[in-house]
Amino acid sequence: MPTPPTPPTARPLTPAARRVLDSAHELFYTRGINTVGMDLLAEHAGITKKTIYDRFGSKDALVVAYLSERDRRWRAYLNGRLAPLPDARARVLATYDALGEWLAGHGRRGCAMVNACAELPDPEHPGRRVAREQKEWTRGLYRDLAAGTGAADPGPLGDALLMLHEGATVAFTVLGATDSAATARRAADALLPSS
Template identity: 60%
Template sequence: MSATARERPLTPAGRRVLDVAAALFYERGIGQVGMELIAAEAGVTKKTVYDRFGSKEALILAYLRTRDERWRAFLNERLAAADDPRDRILATFDAIGEWLRTNGSRGCSMVNACAEVPDPGHPVHLTAAEQKAWLRGLYVELATEAGYDDPASLADRLIVLHEGAVVMFSVGRMAHATDTARDTADLLLR
């Protein structure tokens, strides 16, 4: 998406398009959803979709960024509720469990999009990599605040637990995956 398109506030029709596209992309996959379907479901013309977003790729990136913004806000609310730095680390696992139960039956939207777009240089992969780097950075920050000796190494372990829990919840159908990851993180933090 161009910087101009990203900076422009969404019109009500543009918001509807993005909301519809987000639901369809997440539930059906980005390759299974065409612009015609998005336009029809949003109650707009295909021209309106292209006028606002420019291309399907730009709409996909807007979807991924918007979903990531929602996740970050959700996670930050849960982190703000935990006082102890160690508890803040564990709160990330509580948050991902809650998120998956309410917003994520198909797992991570970033991983799902990358699975559909094989080119590692594609903007979808770059967007996903930015999101994962942010999460790893958050774990480094939390581990540093909690006073652990090697925050970067601990962050690597925590993000692997986090991402593994997401996969096992959605693909492995392990309803308690995030609880297991939290318990494992708790052991790691002792």
């Protein structure tokens, strides 16, 4: 399985930095990156703005840390779900089961990476790099899994599986389609080569 990205900083988080990152995780995801200022973050974390800047340097760096951690959590969750499965077909289908469970428990506002890209219009923003890397990883995962199924052309199949994944996320968020991941799973099953 592909591994999670390396953390943006090599030094371990202090307790205050952990509180800041936990607050950023909650506030950036529920309220949006651009609507959450450093004053609100400091108040929510119970620390000073100076502490935020001492620990992270800038809001951009905090955004990168937030997105990187969310990405690591998702990859660890998904890899944990896929690792024990016997074959690529079962792993492909399990990605949609995992997605449905993740959305129900952690995704009421959809994909944090897509949300960040919508809020960070500068294509060179470091937060967009994290989002792009996460989507590239997901694309690579689906292509690798498609190749493992014996598909004649695994690249396009992997891309189609990714589109089902992303579409399920949007349908869950925008339409309130709580069964979107299950629908995507059925569509994926129809696309996979016969066993």
